[in-house]
Amino acid sequence: MLVIRAPFGVGTHVLITVIKYTGIFACEEFKQDLNKALKSENTAKNFTLCVLDVAIEEKQSMYFYSKGKRPFFRITVASPRLVPTVRRILEEGDFKFGDYPQKQYSTYESNIEFVVRFMVDTGLVGCGWVSLKGGEYEVRRDRSSRCQIELDVKYNNLVCFAPEEEWQAIGPLRILSFDIECAARKGIFPEADKDRVIQIANVMQIQGQPDYLFKVVFTLKETASIPGAEILCYEHESEMLKDWSSLIRETDPDILTGYNIINFDIPYLMNRAAALNLISFPYLGRTHEKTTMSNTTFQSKAYGKRENKSTKMAGRVQFDVLQILFRDQKLRSYSLNSVSYLFLGQQKEDVHHSKITELQEGDKLTRRRLAIYCLRDAVLPLRLLDKLMCLINYIEMARVTGVPISYLSTRGQQIKVISQLLRKAREQELLMPARKIHGEEEYAGATVIEPRRAFYKDPVSVLDFSSLYPSIMMAHNLCYTSLLGPGDRSELQPEQYIRTPSGNYFVKADVRKGLLPVILEELLKARRKAKADLKMEQDPFKKKVLDGRQLALKMSANSVYGFTGASIGKLPCIEISGSVTAYGREMIGQVKDYVEEKFSIVNGYAHNADVIYGDTDSVMVLFHVATVKESIDLGKKAAELVTANFPHPIKLEFEKVYFPYLLINKKRYAGLYYTQPDKYDKMDCKGIETVRRDNCTLVANLINTCLKKILIERDPGDAIEYVKRTISDLMCNRVDISQLVITKELTKSDKDYSARQAHVVLAGRMKERDAGSAPSLGDRVPYVIIAGTKKQAAYEKAEDPIYVLENNIPIDVKYYLEQQLSKPLLRIFEPIMGDKAERELFHGDHTLSRTIVSSKAGGLTMFAKRSETCIGCKSVLKGNEAVCSHCIERISELYQREVEQLRNFEEKFSRLWTQCQTCQESLHEEVICTNRDCTIFYMRTKVIKDLEEKSRIIGRFEQQVDW
Amino acid sequence: MEHNLLCTPAEMVAHEPLERTACDFSNKNTVFRVETRKYSQQYAQIYNARMKGIRERLEQTAEKKWGIKPLVEIASIIEGERCCIVGNIFKDMRLKPSVLRELSEDHHLIPLPPRKKYTEQEDYLILEDHSLRLTLITDQTDTDTLVTGVPVVIVGCQENRGRFKVEELAYASILGPELSIPIPDDKYLLLVSGLNVGGANTDMLSLELLIDHLTGCGGGIQDSEIMSKVCHVIIAGNLIADKYVRIGKDRNQTVSTLESVSTADSYLSRMVTSLQVTLMPGTNEPGNITLPQQPLYEPMFPKSISYSTLNMVTNPNSMSIDGRTLLGTSGQNIDNIYKFCTTEDRMAILESTLKWGHMAPTAPETLSCYPYDHSHLEPFIIQQLPNIYFAGNQPEFKFKYYEPEGESTLLILVPDFSIVNTCVLVNLKNLECHSMSFATQLNSNGDDNNNPIPMEM
Numbered sequence A: 001m002l003v004i005r006a007p008f009g010v011g012t013h014v015l016i017t018v019i020k021y022t023g024i025f026a027c028e029e030f031k032q033d034l035n036k037a038l039k040s041e042n043t044a045k046n047f048t049l050c051v052l053d054v055a056i057e058e059k060q061s062m063y064f065y066s067k068g069k070r071p072f073f074r075i076t077v078a079s080p081r082l083v084p085t086v087r088r089i090l091e092e093g094d095f096k097f098g099d100y101p102q103k104q105y106s107t108y109e110s111n112i113e114f115v116v117r118f119m120v121d122t123g124l125v126g127c128g129w130v131s132l133k134g135g136e137y138e139v140r141r142d143r144s145s146r147c148q149i150e151l152d153v154k155y156n157n158l159v160c161f162a163p164e165e166e167w168q169a170i171g172p173l174r175i176l177s178f179d180i181e182c183a184a185r186k187g188i189f190p191e192a193d194k195d196r197v198i199q200i201a202n203v204m205q206i207q208g209q210p211d212y213l214f215k216v217v218f219t220l221k222e223t224a225s226i227p228g229a230e231i232l233c234y235e236h237e238s239e240m241l242k243d244w245s246s247l248i249r250e251t252d253p254d255i256l257t258g259y260n261i262i263n264f265d266i267p268y269l270m271n272r273a274a275a276l277n278l279i280s281f282p283y284l285g286r287t288h289e290k291t292t293m294s295n296t297t298f299q300s301k302a303y304g305k306r307e308n309k310s311t312k313m314a315g316r317v318q319f320d321v322l323q324i325l326f327r328d329q330k331l332r333s334y335s336l337n338s339v340s341y342l343f344l345g346q347q348k349e350d351v352h353h354s355k356i357t358e359l360q361e362g363d364k365l366t367r368r369r370l371a372i373y374c375l376r377d378a379v380l381p382l383r384l385l386d387k388l389m390c391l392i393n394y395i396e397m398a399r400v401t402g403v404p405i406s407y408l409s410t411r412g413q414q415i416k417v418i419s420q421l422l423r424k425a426r427e428q429e430l431l432m433p434a435r436k437i438h439g440e441e442e443y444a445g446a447t448v449i450e451p452r453r454a455f456y457k458d459p460v461s462v463l464d465f466s467s468l469y470p471s472i473m474m475a476h477n478l479c480y481t482s483l484l485g486p487g488d489r490s491e492l493q494p495e496q497y498i499r500t501p502s503g504n505y506f507v508k509a510d511v512r513k514g515l516l517p518v519i520l521e522e523l524l525k526a527r528r529k530a531k532a533d534l535k536m537e538q539d540p541f542k543k544k545v546l547d548g549r550q551l552a553l554k555m556s557a558n559s560v561y562g563f564t565g566a567s568i569g570k571l572p573c574i575e576i577s578g579s580v581t582a583y584g585r586e587m588i589g590q591v592k593d594y595v596e597e598k599f600s601i602v603n604g605y606a607h608n609a610d611v612i613y614g615d616t617d618s619v620m621v622l623f624h625v626a627t628v629k630e631s632i633d634l635g636k637k638a639a640e641l642v643t644a645n646f647p648h649p650i651k652l653e654f655e656k657v658y659f660p661y662l663l664i665n666k667k668r669y670a671g672l673y674y675t676q677p678d679k680y681d682k683m684d685c686k687g688i689e690t691v692r693r694d695n696c697t698l699v700a701n702l703i704n705t706c707l708k709k710i711l712i713e714r715d716p717g718d719a720i721e722y723v724k725r726t727i728s729d730l731m732c733n734r735v736d737i738s739q740l741v742i743t744k745e746l747t748k749s750d751k752d753y754s755a756r757q758a759h760v761v762l763a764g765r766m767k768e769r770d771a772g773s774a775p776s777l778g779d780r781v782p783y784v785i786i787a788g789t790k791k792q793a794a795y796e797k798a799e800d801p802i803y804v805l806e807n808n809i810p811i812d813v814k815y816y817l818e819q820q821l822s823k824p825l826l827r828i829f830e831p832i833m834g835d836k837a838e839r840e841l842f843h844g845d846h847t848l849s850r851t852i853v854s855s856k857a858g859g860l861t862m863f864a865k866r867s868e869t870c871i872g873c874k875s876v877l878k879g880n881e882a883v884c885s886h887c888i889e890r891i892s893e894l895y896q897r898e899v900e901q902l903r904n905f906e907e908k909f910s911r912l913w914t915q916c917q918t919c920q921e922s923l924h925e926e927v928i929c930t931n932r933d934c935t936i937f938y939m940r941t942k943v944i945k946d947l948e949e950k951s952r953i954i955g956r957f958e959q960q961v962d963w
Numbered sequence B: 001m002e003h004n005l006l007c008t009p010a011e012m013v014a015h016e017p018l019e020r021t022a023c024d025f026s027n028k029n030t031v032f033r034v035e036t037r038k039y040s041q042q043y044a045q046i047y048n049a050r051m052k053g054i055r056e057r058l059e060q061t062a063e064k065k066w067g068i069k070p071l072v073e074i075a076s077i078i079e080g081e082r083c084c085i086v087g088n089i090f091k092d093m094r095l096k097p098s099v100l101r102e103l104s105e106d107h108h109l110i111p112l113p114p115r116k117k118y119t120e121q122e123d124y125l126i127l128e129d130h131s132l133r134l135t136l137i138t139d140q141t142d143t144d145t146l147v148t149g150v151p152v153v154i155v156g157c158q159e160n161r162g163r164f165k166v167e168e169l170a171y172a173s174i175l176g177p178e179l180s181i182p183i184p185d186d187k188y189l190l191l192v193s194g195l196n197v198g199g200a201n202t203d204m205l206s207l208e209l210l211i212d213h214l215t216g217c218g219g220g221i222q223d224s225e226i227m228s229k230v231c232h233v234i235i236a237g238n239l240i241a242d243k244y245v246r247i248g249k250d251r252n253q254t255v256s257t258l259e260s261v262s263t264a265d266s267y268l269s270r271m272v273t274s275l276q277v278t279l280m281p282g283t284n285e286p287g288n289i290t291l292p293q294q295p296l297y298e299p300m301f302p303k304s305i306s307y308s309t310l311n312m313v314t315n316p317n318s319m320s321i322d323g324r325t326l327l328g329t330s331g332q333n334i335d336n337i338y339k340f341c342t343t344e345d346r347m348a349i350l351e352s353t354l355k356w357g358h359m360a361p362t363a364p365e366t367l368s369c370y371p372y373d374h375s376h377l378e379p380f381i382i383q384q385l386p387n388i389y390f391a392g393n394q395p396e397f398k399f400k401y402y403e404p405e406g407e408s409t410l411l412i413l414v415p416d417f418s419i420v421n422t423c424v425l426v427n428l429k430n431l432e433c434h435s436m437s438f439a440t441q442l443n444s445n446g447d448d449n450n451n452p453i454p455m456e457m
Helices: A031-039 A080-092 A114-122 A237-251 A261-275 A321-328 A336-344 A353-360 A364-388 A390-401 A405-410 A414-427 A468-475 A515-536 A540-565 A574-598 A628-644 A697-712 A716-731 A758-769 A801-807 A813-843 A887-920 A937-959 B044-065 B099-104 B140-145 B204-214 B221-228 B257-272 B332-340 B346-356
Strands: A003-007 A013-019 A051-061 A070-077 A137-139 A149-154 A174-182 A197-206 A212-220 A230-234 A255-258 A292-300 A304-312 A317-320 A454-456 A460-465 A497-499 A505-507 A610-615 A618-622 A652-665 A668-674 A680-686 A742-745 A780-785 B025-027 B082-092 B124-128 B133-137 B151-158 B163-170 B188-192 B230-236 B244-247 B250-253 B277-280 B310-312 B317-321 B324-329 B388-394 B398-402 B409-415 B422-427 B432-437
Touching: A031 A051, A031 A080, A070 A080, A080 A114, A114 A414, A174 A237, A174 A261, A174 A353, A174 A364, A197 A237, A197 A261, A197 A353, A197 A364, A212 A237, A212 A364, A230 A237, A237 A261, A255 A261, A255 A364, A261 A292, A261 A304, A261 A317, A261 A321, A317 A321, A317 A390, A317 A405, A321 A364, A321 A390, A321 A405, A336 A364, A353 A364, A364 A390, A390 A405, A390 A414, A390 A540, A405 A414, A414 A515, A414 A540, A454 A813, A460 A574, A460 A628, A468 A515, A468 A540, A468 A574, A515 A540, A540 A574, A574 A610, A574 A618, A574 A628, A618 A628, A618 A652, A628 A652, A652 A680, A652 A697, A652 A813, A668 A697, A680 A697, A697 A716, A697 A813, A716 A813, A758 A780, A780 A801, A801 A937, A887 A937, A887 B099, A887 B257, B044 B082, B044 B151, B044 B163, B082 B133, B124 B140, B188 B388, B188 B409, B204 B221, B204 B257, B221 B230, B230 B324, B230 B388, B257 B277, B277 B317, B324 B332, B332 B346, B332 B388, B346 B388, B346 B398, B346 B409, B409 B422, B409 B432
Parallel strands: A013 A149, A174 A255, A212 A230, A255 A317, B133 B163, B188 B230, B230 B277, B277 B310, B324 B388, B388 B409
Antiparallel strands: A003 A013, A051 A070, A137 A149, A174 A197, A197 A212, A292 A304, A454 A652, A460 A618, A460 A652, A497 A505, A610 A618, A652 A668, A668 A680, A742 A780, B025 B317, B082 B124, B082 B151, B124 B133, B151 B163, B188 B422, B244 B250, B317 B324, B398 B409, B422 B432
């Protein structure tokens, strides 16, 4: 049985039960014996008849080129759950039937998961449309789900439409975004078995409609109202959770969204309901099936290893905005604050979880404040979805690759290729072998032409193979179906096949056209169309959709190569992936030789062209011309000439000119990017700006500014001056502390770490100071490195930035210079300044002046008595006056100097604190935001300190009027 | 025989020395003094204090105007029911400068030039009190003229989706000016701002002419007679020149403040020898910048301060001269509101601040001010109309009589002297108001061919 849901206009949901479907292929006669063999297996216990049918079908394996078809057995079993068992029995080699000898069988397509199998067989694509003909289905009386209509249909009567023309429409999907707040105990991150859920905010939107359908907040205890939203107050948490569960069932959303709902909100609610013994709660899906939770681990080359919670909710897609962003965007921080600032231009107030309990325990007004906060967190994911066009892009991707939409955020690239491969294979009656995974097989990767590191002040043309790997596969017909096995060559004429540079053999397209080339052609054709549409489109939003689509198609095309090379994949084929990279390496070399030979003085050019760098699919050519225009023209000419030497569809294109160009190392360079002669498009940096969080923002800002000065203003001297100034600022304690903050997540408690780590040790120390606001497990710990004693270990020198500000603790300048700034700066400046870079930048005159800050905490400070010194000459004064009797003549001047600073602080104070009011969207409420990601978070604390100190000094002047 | 500059010495008739008219001056600036400055409190307290200080009068307006008592708080509105609410306006503006944007985005880009105005069509109004925010549906004119921080009372009805349809909007009732004691003879108050002494481009000639006139050394006998009746001078900010001059994208310091302060001291000392002068700080003076600006530091004016005729006061300041009440600023409040509303008419803005019952509603939102806490009554609230209400450093001279009922208030835009070489004379007897210009051919655009010292009396 399979449940498909398809929207039949607004509000009507149809459940279709497809009967008599399941499949695996193998041998006919052994139906009985196989049944017997299965009987002894645990998985088959509940079935009276396991193997329903075995038939012979004429098919072909997709692996290796072969002529003509062979008979295969198609085994139909009673349940998809039996498939792995059948596969195991057959492949182990113990199985024997009839008179035939015992042998190991190879199975085909038995390792394909059922959903994909079914969708491929019926031609259904993710987010696609189906139709049922009258008379071919039956309406169910006793419904098994919460859908309004339920229909039974045989699987071969299901009509699925390709997502074209009218079937491109997107149904009016109901999207529910929600966010929960929990009452945490002091200093502890909320735990579901102990801490109450106090609020749940819900916002529903119909896809494509600008207004929200409703906003409703469930709250514990009486809460004052919010205009435009409904507040439902509860005395008991159980009642609230029960009602929320029915809200899900009643409003019946197609898509559940929110920020981190998959790993936090949903599991928390589920666990909380379990802790409260709410039996009726975990029924959140569309069927009457109980909602269950499990842990999943997802590993992929592209996304790394990730542990997720997974909650099965039949009929509802969980579309977690955080997960989408993890996949699609590389960001410095993924907190909702910084994400909404980045994409919506809106800083979000951030309330620390210890403060949340405080608000809940106040009165109905403080609870309303919390509700407003909670509601905003439910609205933001919807706005992000809208802004980033996630949903539309994902629907497009699901349709192109044919997989269910939920796979796109929970699975890797492979499943998409498998789905497409199987669809194509089916058309050609090919079968995909279920191969056992072999060990890691290594093959040579892409090539890199050794960079000639320098700062190039002449234009550098970049020539680029468009879709290099896909076009190699297409040009040389590289595919499983065209691969020649060791003995296969003898049956063919030499002109019917090719030998790849890696020594593998493939038949040419006229003998048999490969599946992979066909898939790639379709993807690239669709991409060309999307790109053409993109050019025509005026509407900026639709432009983004189309851009998203063409990127998705490009990614899909590139992942085909990756699929053949994935050694732990479903169908790795080193012959293909190895050949592809071998061709790529060869071609880059050919381009270099050709360009350098052709564009030379011998051939009538003013200079000999030099290829200064090349990587994978691009080469950078220095034609030694003065203008961008000449460089573009020569680049285009070179691309054309080279392309003519390669088989279709391989195409070398002129991509851009870098002018000037700073080549630091492999995959590390920066330049001004020109596609037209007169104006640059942007500043392009590769491998330089660091998004790593264990770097402080000072590094990124400094590097960025330097690159701008070097490339845009073309003033490396000014860049050097700027670096010196910043280093001098750092030494004189003039750098804003937020720029020095380093952040790490507290993932384990102290004892779980084998080596002591700075942020963990600090978290422990903060807990001793104030358990309430100290970071707990899962929080990010921001810290700065402070100057300690020589013997102190590095991990002991981390300190809370706020504590540093309040106690005037000096930072460890040496650490920041040597550990943070030195390497990235030298990388940039060495190509420009050569060997003297280090000496000049880090040991020049500018490093001689230093401000020593005297700490107010620790050490001997508590025993020291502080006496005022003269503002003019620093001599110790008896009283509280501002200046000594010698400096009294200069009192006006000294006052003016101090008051000038006071003015700056005053201005800063009012701008920063009014900004916080703007972000929290209230003038009358105190700012309680503790968003440490925010640029001004530390500044606003610092400015209070500065202002109070300066006011005190001004006060001393005012006392000294008897001048 | 006319006695003026064109007559020959022989024609000059010797006359009795003129006596400087005296006046009774009292400075009421205590409300604007901040003695101990603390910064741990937040700006929210100002808005709450503003509501507390003005709510009662807003309620009076509502009852008088519509016969309805306003709800206790915005949160108690019932959807669909006509009601009356009180709160402070918040104007949502996309173009409003944001320190966050400036700092965290590409903070190395060339900063955008400051705009003349930050308004745009999409701006909309929100009403806020201690409990909630409410988006308002109002006439465009309200959106155009109102700014953040104005306390209002509104009658209307909340529609669905949480927006409030405004039927009518009103401000706090305000007491008329006190009936003042009649002054029998002409007696002048001279208002001047933006002298910009000691700047790089300062036109010293017109400054000299001004002081000669005031001290009776310039002009004819009649001029001197009039000048002798000037009993008080108020310098409403920017006595001292701005040390910065904007050159391209950078602000470059051209003159040392120290020098200009000392030049200004000399200049001022000549004035205080024969006149009572009240000096209000402006944006250029070395002193604190947030409102209320505190009196300038006396040791900066060693020459002038020894005269008891010099009064160092706050900005804004409120004072009384011979029973006439005065309230005024050095103009920052008007300049700031100007940027955040669409109107070009600065007199209308000055008048609005009286109607609103609040001198500087945009503080602290866009105009920096001291973070008053609960224990203070917000000093910018206007409880009672003064006789004279002025704002300094404005591009041109304008005056107007504002008379909601009974006694009228004289509103004055005191021009920036360094731009138009004009100061303002007010006759305290009848509140007549004139300008007095000292355009010189040296710095005028050359179209000024008539009398080099036009006195428009």
